[in-house]
Amino acid sequence: MHILLTGGTGFIGCELVKHLTGHKITVCTRSPKRAREKLRHADFSNINYISTLSTLSDLNNIDAVINLAGEPIVQKRWSNAQKDKICSSRWQLTQQIVDLIKASSSPPSCLISGSAVGIYGNKKNQHVYENTPTASHGFPYLVCKKWEDIANEAESSQTRVCILRTGIVIGNGGALKTMLLPFKIGIGGKLGxxxxxxxxxxxxxxxxxxxxxxxxxxxxGIFNLTAPHPVTNKVFSQALAQGLNRPCIFSSPKWLMKLVMGESSQLVFDSVRAKPKHLTEIGFIFTFSHLEPALKQVLHHGLD
Incomplete structure (x- = not known):
């Protein structure tokens, strides 16, 4: 299978290419040179690199597209300029892909495109499945709603579309790397x-x-890419502290997090008890269903 991959050098993309070694992959990246270096762990001469989709007139030679590209949503405060960058990096590239699919006489059979559980908004203790109503306002909702709408334009009798509503990804990097520092120095704890x-x-x-x-x-359709057993921030914090043999006695008040993070603090205070109903219904079996073994595996292998 020939796969077009965007976001291949990101946190998820770097792991994903290791699971696609039996396929031919074309990675679209702003810096092919840097991408070759970053993906050398999984490049068995099956990866080609291009710097832009603009050189393509169609995707007739592509069997599937995996679209994971986007400006990180949590690393910087949401200034108007940063919001524009977050939106345009997702919407414009996805629109380019959709336009290329529509221009193809033999289009890819599948478009797998990113999104996030932030689209649901704050659901408190409610179980959240793929058919649960989304939020109706808020920046995470606005970003994801249009991102999904654009991707769904590619759906046809020849092309199926899968939307990935991803939660917090636990691994050697990403959100967990940011969370670790206060725990490592003994001042970690729950948020709010x-x-x-x-x-x-x-x-x-x-x-x-x-x-x-x-x-x-x-x-x-839509898939919640979340483990079957979501936990509260308090439980998560306690498990992380235990995994590091550190205390979990502090807490960060909501007003302080809002002061530090601004509007983006809703990402850590919105409650989304998401369940991967559609994924398990089609037979996917999780390796890490529970948090403690997942954290143990990551912490055992070490974080940079």
Whole structure:
């Protein structure tokens, strides 16, 4: 299979390419030179690199597209300029892909495109499935809603579309790397009252799930890419502290997090008790269903 991959050098993309070694991959990246270096761990002469989609007039020679590209949403405060960058990096590239699919006489059979559980908004203790109503406002909702809408334009009798509503990805990098520092120095703890649910997924299961959707010709629609057992922030914090043999006695008040993070603090205080109903219904089996073994595996292998 010939796969076009965007976001291949990102946190998820770097893991995913290890699960696609039997396929020919074209990675679209702003810096092919840097991408070759970053993906050398998984490049068995099966990866080609291009710097832009603009050189393509169609995707007739592509069997599937995996679209994971996008400006990180949590690393910087949401200034108007940063919001524009977050939106345009997702919307414009996805629109380019959709336009190329529509221009193809023999289009890819599958488009797998990113999104996030932030689209649901704050659901408190409610179980959140793929058919749960989304939010109706808020920046995460606005980003994901249009991102999904654009991707769904590619759906046809020849092309199925899978939308990945991903939670917090646990692995050697990403959100967990940011969370670790206060715990390592002994001042970690819950955020606010800690009762907000954190939908999480191990990086290996994230990549395995994407590869599973790729090969399952019946799979289409929305998929929550989250482990079957979401936990509250308090439980997550306690498990992380225990895994590091550190205390978990502090808490960060909501007002302080809002002061530090600004509007983006809603990402850590919105409660999304997401369940991967569609993924498990089509037969996917998680390697890491529970948080403690997932954290143990990641911490055992070490974080940079």
């Amino acid at each position: 009252n800690g009762e907000q649910y954190m939908p999480w997924i191990h990086i290996q299961d994230e990549a395995r799930a994407i590869a599973y959707l790729l090969k399952n010709s019946k799979a289409s």
